[in-house]
Amino acid sequence: MNLTILTYPDKRLKQKSKNVTKFDENIHKLLDAMNETMLLSNGIGLAAIQVNHPLNILILNIPDSEGNQPTENLMEIINPILIKKEGSTVYQEGCLSVPGFYEDIERYETITINYQDRDGNTKTLDADGLLSIAIQHEMDHLTGNLFIEKLSYARRKKFEKEYKKAIKEKRL
Template identity: 65%
Template sequence: MILPIITYPDKQLKTRSLEVTNFDGLLHRFLDDMYETMMSSNGIGLASIQVANPIRAIILCIPDEDGKQHKENLIEIINPVIHTPRGNVLYQEGCLSVPGFYEDVERYESLTLHYQDRHGEPCVLHATDLLSIAIQHEIDHLEGKLFIEKLSYYRRKKFEKEYKKAQKEKK
């Protein structure tokens, strides 16, 4: 089932997500719905809070070299914790909750991620490049933060002005 995606400036996006403790059929169905929602919106990542569920769950499906996403590349990440971040990289990010806007954001170039899968099994993932960036972007959502909050004061003010203008034009 495709779920509605919450968009900025909805205050729900500021909610800090809670740890997942039940790894049951309800969670599995929700993760499946998140995947369907993300794919129907042409996203590469989705945090549960973006679909109004404040639990520490994210999904990612990084495109291959041809730009195609395959379900076998789907990563379901529950209760993520970043370890050993290294380096910095600037990457132009977008967000399903801030549609139509892209800005350069500084992130760690690589990291090690500890998390649980949909069955509650502990996992470790070493991520670099786009996967590392997407993980950090989605974990920010779990903390109630959006990528636009990482912008400089000037760039943030410019974004706010452009976003308000775009919202008026939609009406």
């Protein structure tokens, strides 16, 4: 089941997500549909809010060295909590909810999170590099924030102008 990805400036993207309390067949179906949607959209991460489900769920599948995203690399992260953050790094990010735009964003270099898997088991994950960046990007969605909100005022104004122009010219 392919889901529809909400795109900026859809106000539903601003919702704060709620914790998952029932780890049942409905959550499993949502996770499976999110994975299918993310892969069909050539994404590496997707938060449930991006498909209009305001739940603290995100999935990630960082491509391997050949650019493949095998199912065994899929990470399903439910109710994540950031427990440790260190360092700083800048990476050019994009977003399925802000198609066609990429910006350099500063994030923590390494993070540790606690989360639950699809069956409600509690896990801890240490992440660095692209995985750390992707988790932080998706966790921002869970609080109703998009990566473009991290831009400087001047760059954000430039983005708004470029985005409106792209919509008008039907490039998006």
